[in-house]
Amino acid sequence: MTDNLIKSSIKAFKDKKKPIFTDPKNKNVEVYKGSNFICPNLKEFYEFFEYQKLQFNNNSILKLLKKTNTDAFIVTKGSKGITVLLRNNKKIEIPQEDVNVYDVTGAGDTFISIFSYMLSKNIDLVNSLKIASLACIKVVQKKHTAVLSFTEFQKIIEEFCENKYLDIDLKIILWKLVKLKIGVTNGCFDVLHSGHLHLLSDAKKKCDKLIVLLNSDSSIRKIKGKNRPMIKLGKRISLLKMIKGVDGVEVFEEKTPEKIITKILPDILFKGSDYKAKELAGYKTIKDSGGTVKIIKKLKNFSSTQLIGQR
Known part of the structure; x- marks a missing residue:
């Protein structure tokens, strides 16, 4: 030249x-x-x-x-x-x-x-x-x-x-660039138990990267009252990151993860079977963007509220 x-x-x-x-x-x-x-x-x-x-x-x-x-x-x-x-x-x-x-x-x-x-x-x-x-x-x-x-x-x-x-937002951008299937699930995860582990394990089998959308402490108080969470945010994040198959944790302050789901636009939204798909926060956003919603059959008799109440 x-x-x-x-x-x-x-x-x-x-x-x-x-x-x-x-x-x-x-x-x-x-x-x-x-x-x-x-x-x-x-x-x-x-x-x-x-x-x-x-x-x-x-x-x-x-x-x-x-x-x-x-x-x-x-x-x-x-x-x-x-x-x-x-x-x-x-x-x-x-x-x-x-x-x-x-x-x-x-x-x-x-x-x-x-x-x-x-x-x-x-x-x-x-x-x-x-x-x-x-x-x-x-x-x-x-x-x-x-x-x-x-x-x-x-x-x-x-x-x-x-x-x-590495910042989770950057990871999401990079995963999308190479067409890895991103899944999200959300919850308080206050007092981790077998039901949580079952949900996360089953969700991970259906996607390449799994992100947990985690209610902040103030978000949990809005939903469950002033005595919750039992475990503060920092510890809940640490425990989730120890779980094999969890590739990232994002915290949200609102009552629902609608806003953060709209930001991430994952391929799959996972939730336990005590919810109906069309009632989920983010359902319309996911469907409109071409994603899917998968309901995972939950384990019976396992919930943080039940376990805390039994103490």
Whole structure:
């Protein structure tokens, strides 16, 4: 691709207000002026400074960022990770796990395509880069020129979302991107018992990811009176997260989870058989969005209210 073609392509995309990601092969970085992100490998990055006859230092980096009017240089460094150099003089280091590399062919294309795709789906910069890096790890372990299959990408996202510190809202966005079936159920879960475990276990068999929508303490008081809950919110969250098959917990303050169901738009809404499907909060929202409602037969003689009353 000639310099003029690169420049005219960048202008065309900018005119249409489209984000621009460049994988530079020209030593003259000014050819890529106007790109939102310029993504060289370490060798290509050093060549920018050699071509401009600049010493490699922080002032020169800022000078090139200004010359190119780019948001950031995204410098890939193989097993040493990724360095992000931003126009505000901020630097972000993203480490990469050490892996056995079979063939690096196609890694650059995989990186920039996954990175740009994730940003286009409103995933933040750092997490977009981390996911793109994981995709590259998968590709470099393959023979010759290789592509990332959708199943492999799905697995990458699943493993990435196992990070307990990752925000549940971000996990939901990522799960939806890779078409994992999301199910939700809701309740107070005040004094966990066999009936709860039965519901959660059965629900998990019917979806890929199960989210529990949990009444806050104030929400429970509105429904069950001032003496409830018996177990405070923090402990209820901790106990639910210990249960195998629970992939996330979201808390709601209202009497019903209607609002939070509308926000998540899960594929399936689960509830115990002491409720009728059409009476459930969120029923219409789920049906209108193409989802399903599944009633799970509950265990007899198990409810928090009954167990508390027997104390």
